[in-house]
Amino acid sequence: MEIIARLGSLLGLSFISGINLYATVAVAGLCRKFGLVQGLPAEFDILANDAVIAVAILLFALEFVMDKVPGLDTLWDSIHTVIRPFGGAMLALMQVGDASPAIEVIAFMLGASLASTAHITKAGTRLIINTSPEPFSNILVSLAEDAGAIGYTYMSLAYPQLTIVVTLVCLVLIGLSMPLIFRTIRMLFSALFFKIKCFLFHECAWTSSRALPYTLDAFFDEHRETDEKFLWTGQAYAIRVPRVPRHSRIQAIVTSKRVHILSRHWRRLQDHVVAADELTQSKSYPGFLLSRWLLRTSRGDLLFYLYPALARTLPQDLTARAEHDEYPLRSR
Numbered sequence: 001m002e003i004i005a006r007l008g009s010l011l012g013l014s015f016i017s018g019i020n021l022y023a024t025v026a027v028a029g030l031c032r033k034f035g036l037v038q039g040l041p042a043e044f045d046i047l048a049n050d051a052v053i054a055v056a057i058l059l060f061a062l063e064f065v066m067d068k069v070p071g072l073d074t075l076w077d078s079i080h081t082v083i084r085p086f087g088g089a090m091l092a093l094m095q096v097g098d099a100s101p102a103i104e105v106i107a108f109m110l111g112a113s114l115a116s117t118a119h120i121t122k123a124g125t126r127l128i129i130n131t132s133p134e135p136f137s138n139i140l141v142s143l144a145e146d147a148g149a150i151g152y153t154y155m156s157l158a159y160p161q162l163t164i165v166v167t168l169v170c171l172v173l174i175g176l177s178m179p180l181i182f183r184t185i186r187m188l189f190s191a192l193f194f195k196i197k198c199f200l201f202h203e204c205a206w207t208s209s210r211a212l213p214y215t216l217d218a219f220f221d222e223h224r225e226t227d228e229k230f231l232w233t234g235q236a237y238a239i240r241v242p243r244v245p246r247h248s249r250i251q252a253i254v255t256s257k258r259v260h261i262l263s264r265h266w267r268r269l270q271d272h273v274v275a276a277d278e279l280t281q282s283k284s285y286p287g288f289l290l291s292r293w294l295l296r297t298s299r300g301d302l303l304f305y306l307y308p309a310l311a312r313t314l315p316q317d318l319t320a321r322a323e324h325d326e327y328p329l330r331s332r
Contacts, residue, residue: 005039008160010095011167012152014088014111018118020149021080021087022063026056027153028091037157043094067142070130077123088115114167121174124181127188128247131290131305183247187237190249191289191307198309205309209234216251216262219269229256234310236293238263239303241272252293252304254315259295261302274302282318284311 017024029047031037046052066076092111096103122145129138156163198204212220212233224230232254238244244263253260259279261272274297281296284306291311295302295318 004164005160006041006095008163008167009156010092010107010111011114012156012160012163013091013095014114015118015167015170016149016152016156017088017091017111018084018115018120019122019145019152020060020063021084021115022056022060023146023149024091024153025087026053026060027150028157029053029056031154031157037154040157041094041097043097047094064142064146067145068139070138073126073138073142074123074130077119077126081119081123084119085112085116088112088118117171117174121177121181124185125177128181128184131184131188180246183237183245183249187247187249187305188289190235191305194307194309195289198307205307205313209310209313212253213251216269219262219271220253220260223260223271223273224255225257228258231255231315232313234306234313236310237290237305239292239305241302241304242300243270244272247305250304252306254318259318276318279318282314284314286311 013024013028025047028040028044029049029052032040032044033048033050033053063076067073089108089112092107092114093104096107099107126138126141129141132138152163152166155166194204209232212230230253234252236250236252238246238248238250240246241250241261241263243265244250244261248263251262253262257276259274259276261274263270263272274295278297278299279295280298281294283294283296285292285294287308289308290305291308293304293306293311293314295304
């Protein structure tokens with residue numbers, strides 16, 4: 001039973017340190033110092049040191065403030081990309097005590113891996129939340145993380161058997177959500193690079209909106225009608241598009257007769273088409289890194305993220321079927 005208890009504490013403390021390392025250290029130190037949990041390893045005496053507890057609480061207070069401000073929370077998470085996994089690894093080492101070098105290495109790797117997984121999930125989830133225009137969800141999630149870190153640390157020490165089950169369930173949920181997290185990270189970094197590119201080359205957005213990527217050129221030619229005039233194209237990301245996962249990269253193509261939404265499913269291209277007579281409204285909502293592009297149709301609303309510079313090059317009225325001069329289509 002002692003081995004199971006040590007394993008539960010190891011998994012729990014390493015995992016939650018990837019969310020909030022300083023809260024984990026502070027709670028573990030207080031539990032050891034005031035005897036709130038019995039039977040903790042002797043190695044935890046270092047955490048019960050007054051200076052360690054004071055510094056952990058001070059840093060927790062600083063993180064409490066930083067974590068509530070969109071943008072600053074991402075900066076703070078970036079700084080802790082190495083700190084949290086290393087802290088999780090050190091907490092894991094404290095659980096094994098005087099074990100063989102092989103066990104210590106395994107504990108170190110396991111602790112670092114769990115903390116890294118939790119950290120990536122926390123940072124990625126916060127990026128997803130920061131794409132929301134309202135600030136309150138960011139604050140609520142941050143408060144939940146703070147309370148959860150304190151409660152999870154105590155649970156890991158007092159109820160290690162339960163912690164094993166809860167941690168495994170969390171890891172399964174993280175595995176299911178990881179594709180969305182990676183798509184979001186890719187989307188935001190792509191938006192940042194495109195913004196820098198447009199700053200350096202002022203015609204970048206205009207050129208991109210008139211040039212279809214080479215890999216999609218042949219596919220589009222096969223699916224366009226003979227009298228269909230090319231007007232605009234741009235890289236976008238799905239927010240609400242049928243059969244397209246959220247934040248997946250797509251290529252939008254506007255023509256005189258339809259809007260084509262090209263996406264990949266199992267590495268195969270698919271074309272979601274909206275006819276011009278189905279469109280009732282086209283509207284963009286400005287943003288710093290990403291603008292929102294709304295297409296209202298008779299079959300339902302479609303919503304995308306679009307680079308702001310590209311959004312400004314959109315044709316003015318997609319709902320009108322008036323004759324337009326065809327833009328020259330160039331592949332790139």
